[in-house]
Amino acid sequence: MKIVQHTQEVRRAVREARAQGKTVGLVPTMGALHEGHLSLMRAARKETGFVVASIFVNPTQFGPNEDFKRYPRAMDADARLCEGVGVDLIFAPEPREIYPDGFATYVVQSDLPDGLCGPHRPGHFRGVTTVVTKLFNIVQPDVAYFGQKDYQQAAVIRRMVRDLDMPIEVRVMPIVREADGLAMSSRNRYLSPAERERALCLSRALTEAKKLADAGERSTAALLDAMNRIVRPAVDKVDYISIVHPETLREVGDVSSGAVAAMAVWIGKTRLIDNMILSPARSRQEKNVKRKT
Amino acid sequence: MKIVQHTQEVRRAVREARAQGKTVGLVPTMGALHEGHLSLMRAARKETGFVVASIFVNPTQFGPNEDFKRYPRAMDADARLCEGVGVDLIFAPEPREIYPDGFATYVVQSDLPDGLCGPHRPGHFRGVTTVVTKLFNIVQPDVAYFGQKDYQQAAVIRRMVRDLDMPIEVRVMPIVREADGLAMSSRNRYLSPAERERALCLSRALTEAKKLADAGERSTAALLDAMNRIVRPAVDKVDYISIVHPETLREVGDVSSGAVAAMAVWIGKTRLIDNMILSPARSRQEKNVKRKT
Secondary structure, eight states: OEEEOSHHHHHHHHHHHHHTTOOEEEEEEOSSOOHHHHHHHHHHHHHOSEEEEEEOOOGGGSOTTSSTTTSOOOHHHHHHHHHHTTOOEEEOOOHHHHSOTTOOEEEEEOSGGGSTTGGGSTTHHHHHHHHHHHHHHHHOOSEEEEETTSHHHHHHHHHHHHHTTOSOEEEEEOOOBOTTSOBOOGGGGGOOHHHHHHTHHHHHHHHHHHHHHHTTOOBHHHHHHHHHHHHGGGOSEEEEEEEEOTTTOOBOSBSTTOEEEEEEEEETTEEEEEEEEEEOOOOOTTOOOOOOO | OEEEOSHHHHHHHHHHHHHTTOOEEEEEEOSSOOHHHHHHHHHHHHHOSEEEEEEOOOGGGSOTTSSTTTSOOOHHHHHHHHHHTTOOEEEOOOHHHHSOTTOOEEEEEOSGGGSTTGGGSTTHHHHHHHHHHHHHHHHOOSEEEEETTSHHHHHHHHHHHHHTTOSOEEEEEOOOBOTTSOBOOGGGGGOOHHHHHHTHHHHHHHHHHHHHHHTTOOBHHHHHHHHHHHHGGGOSEEEEEEEEOTTTOOBOSBSTTOEEEEEEEEETTEEEEEEEEEEOOOOOTTOOOOOOO
16 A cells, blocks of 8 residues: 555556456545544445545644544554455645645535534535545546535535536445444544543434334424434534435425434534434436446 | 446446556547637546546536526537547536536635636635546546636646645646637637627737837736736627736736736627736746656
């Protein structure tokens, strides 16, 4: 496994892999890797011939009062984890490599970024779509892997790929949870033992909503009520607790045509998100068509 | 030569050309082709193995009060001209193919679009960068060709390619002029004979500025004065007459470190632009580095 910092080194390595007839998989990450990330890398390892993992704490997706500075960095441990799951190349650039002086071009999306985390993290999705576009152009993967944990991010990226005709297949892999249900997140490292205990309310509430929906409850008002009763007493602040359509991300009143329960809450100084698909989207034109050339 | 309307047909044709070891050149146009476009296609023919010309009057780069509806369409003549210069494939999509329902992702740039045409055509460069990104992703060319006539557009696209790490070489080809100096433009078709005569003031003013600069005049105030004296009496409205740095597009007071004279004026209902490099940019880091993988 190689670790490189420069765009041209990535291009060279990918070119060599392509010359050997290999397909290329990309797993974009911000490092501080956990089993969620590793599940993406394992999928890439299984499905593509050359696996690139990027490790880059992307400054443009953090707001001015967010946790960019204290976001966990763990390069040595990350490298060992990548090696363990068979990553071929780690791309770990410095911010200057990605955003040189005079950088002035962004990819922006309306619609999908407007709800859920959008209003609470202005500029966040612009940072995500921009850095992912750059990584796509640098690596030129056949397949790129994202986690369902960041449900809205995955939806935004799928839409971006479709809208801009990017010749890349987007795969979204299931949330990986701890044994007690807590969704894996690099930010879980911020939690004290007591906070971590309180953080279990997220998965408990989602599981309860799913149980009620599976038992026949169609009204999202009833499901939201159950979720709020579990979450609100345990957290310090709620950014949102919502049930939205799996593709449009618009709030729905009934789960019948598809629904995802999603939430963002604060426990102490830590913002946590989690989600669960309550019912899949009814078939629409907007299927995840394979756009590979 | 083939003419196709659908993205997937382009991808298929390009894939076949690549399988034959050919490089791919792209000439994005809005049709109503003239010698300026043909010079780009001839360059592509000479420099690449498979030449794609796109013909698409892009609605998103026209403002609500601009000439989208009356912009000249001349598909049959265009196809003959493309065939004559050896284009391999014309991509002539319908607007729905490029902007399907729910389209919501744009490429935006600050800085370079802020001056010159930017304030007079709000949203124009967002439309340009977005459609060019899409064409780049659909065709995946090695080299893309643009005309210097749209100087700001070429600068914006160069910056976009650099900022977003697009694996494409951008070539900007010289302005092609009629024998009497008028820069070739699809919009020249709008001009009555009397308007066409008045339109000669653009190239006359630019040539005069260049002559003065070559004779040693360094002050852009003096050059602008000379240009204004030629242009203002002949046109109905001036959007701008400016002298800017060739790369930053910021107004300069002195031509010594590089200067381009550029203008946009109205003659009747027709908006015309033209420009001329008075002195090349002094070497900067920002050279047109070849970014091909």
